[in-house]
Amino acid sequence: MKTSDNSISRKDFIRNSALAAAGLTLIPQIMAASPFLKEQSISASGKLSLKNVRLETGFEYEEGEVVSTKTGLFYIEIENGKIKNITPNQPNAKAVDAKGMLMLPAFKDMHIHLDKTFYGDKWQAVRKRTGGVKGMIALEQKMLPEMLKNSTFKAEKMIELLQSKGTSFARSHVNIEPTSKLDSLKNLQKALEHKKKSFGAELVAFPQHGVFYTDSVPYLKEAAQMDIDFIGGVDPFTIDGTIEKTIDFTVQLALDHKKGIDIHLHETGESGLNTVEYLIKKINENPSLKGKTYLSHCFILAKLDKVKQEEVAEKLAEAQIGIVSTIPFGSLVMPIPALYKHNVTVLTGNDSIVDHWNTFGTGSVLQKANLMAQLYGFSTEFLLSRSLKLATANILPLDDKGVQQWPKTGDHADFVLMDASCSAEAVSRISDVKSLIHKGNVAY
Numbered sequence: 371m372k373t374s375d376n377s378i379s380r381k382d383f384i385r386n387s388a389l390a391a392a393g394l395t396l397i398p399q400i401m402a403a404s405p406f407l408k409e410q411s412i413s414a415s416g417k418l419s420l421k422n423v424r425l426e427t428g429f430e431y432e433e434g435e436v437v438s439t440k441t442g443l444f445y446i447e448i449e450n451g452k453i454k455n456i457t458p459n460q461p462n463a464k465a466v467d468a469k470g471m472l473m474l475p476a477f478k479d480m481h482i483h484l485d486k487t488f489y490g491d492k493w494q495a496v497r498k499r500t501g502g503v504k505g506m507i508a509l510e511q512k513m514l515p516e517m518l519k520n521s522t523f524k525a526e527k528m529i530e531l532l533q534s535k536g537t538s539f540a541r542s543h544v545n546i547e548p549t550s551k552l553d554s555l556k557n558l559q560k561a562l563e564h565k566k567k568s569f570g571a572e573l574v575a576f577p578q579h580g581v582f583y584t585d586s587v588p589y590l591k592e593a594a595q596m597d598i599d600f601i602g603g604v605d606p607f608t609i610d611g612t613i614e615k616t617i618d619f620t621v622q623l624a625l626d627h628k629k630g631i632d633i634h635l636h637e638t639g640e641s642g643l644n645t646v647e648y649l650i651k652k653i654n655e656n657p658s659l660k661g662k663t664y665l666s667h668c669f670i671l672a673k674l675d676k677v678k679q680e681e682v683a684e685k686l687a688e689a690q691i692g693i694v695s696t697i698p699f700g701s702l703v704m705p706i707p708a709l710y711k712h713n714v715t716v717l718t719g720n721d722s723i724v725d726h727w728n729t730f731g732t733g734s735v736l737q738k739a740n741l742m743a744q745l746y747g748f749s750t751e752f753l754l755s756r757s758l759k760l761a762t763a764n765i766l767p768l769d770d771k772g773v774q775q776w777p778k779t780g781d782h783a784d785f786v787l788m789d790a791s792c793s794a795e796a797v798s799r800i801s802d803v804k805s806l807i808h809k810g811n812v813a814y
């Protein structure tokens with residue numbers, strides 16, 4: 371128990387008391403905190419059976435248009451973190467009663483900074499920005515040493531927030547620069563270790579202060595040998611003053627250590643487009659990076675004319691470079707429909723929950739799917755049901771023809787139980803998440 375934290379929540383208290391009393395693994399304690407699966411238990415062999423689980427089974431058509439989604443109730447057995455059996459409902463079986471809740475794939479937040487947040491600490495609004503991104507770098511150099519003091523604790527709180535919104539997996543960027551050195555990474559790894567039964571993550575080594583503007587090179591090289599998955603980056607032209615040198619370094623580091631790439635690109639002018647085109651060229655030259663390279667934000671796409679948008683989308687698809695978007699609105703509306711049209715992988719994330727960049731993160735990626743549906747007019751049953759894929763990193767219960775494709779026997783038992791009748795309703799209403807299961811463990 372963290373006796374040093376003077377504000378232990380009731381939930382933590384119950385969890386920790388039960389842990390002490392039973393001397394057991396974390397799973398039953400997490401369940402004690404779950405509002406929905408409270409009284410249930412997973413057997414010692416990791417088995418969990420659920421009855422009255424609602425699954426989507428197909429579309430209902432009228433004059434060729436999808437007008438509703440068909441569902442049915444099922445009996446689902448989970449063992450060793452996987453779905454072992456999906457069979458017709460057994461309402462009288464001795465099993466956890468899902469009470470007709472809708473089962474959907476667990477959500478994934480594919481762009482967040484779990485290492486760098488005020489969440490779990492005291493509220494602070496964003497300060498007036500001075501000096502652009504370089505001004506923000508100077509601000510971070512001042513504030514990071516203080517933020518790092520309890521960053522493990524805050525990361526755990528943020529993970530709990532994400533779980534309460536149905537997310538059990540995140541791609542987290544983690545600051546790697548001369549101020550944090552590898553401490554932000556090490557602190558986050560501790561939090562992830564504590565949460566590993568109920569939450570999964572992949573990490574991006576993120577040179578927030580530039581690769582060369584502040585000399586992050588030795589730290590990035592060290593991080594690349596640690597347990598990270600992607601080499602990150604941010605606005606090479608604005609911060610380092612060079613596109614080629616920074617991208618070349620990033621690509622080479624990723625190749626040397628068999629990592630992916632995920633670069634923040636906020637630039638909206640010529641340098642933004644030049645960066646996209648140079649990255650496409652480098653990935654085509656190094657095809658082993660196809661399918662594991664991403665541009666986060668990539669605001670320049672919103673500034674291009676329609677013809678150019680389509681052309682760039684097609685090239686991104688060919689190079690298998692994905693776009694991770696927080697679905698900005700206002701003066702900057704991303705061409706998400708054009709990206710989908712060309713089969714570009716589109717992912718989303720909260721980015722910031724509460725930090726010195728932004729305080730509007732809800733923790734919900736279902737809310738992002740809802741925002742996308744509203745922004746682009748995806749308002750029919752069919753289009754709403756497709757919009758769910760933004761929250762699940764592209765896993766959908768039904769394919770476009772209405773054929774059931776998830777869940778299947780053998781899949782990881784990663785799912786949410788929602789207070790909704792179908793995906794379309796869940797997206798449109800941002801329905802409540804009643805429970806979250808991660809690899810067969812009850813996470814919420």
Ligand SMILES: [Zn+2]
Nearest residue numbers: 483543634721
């Ligand atoms: Zn970010």
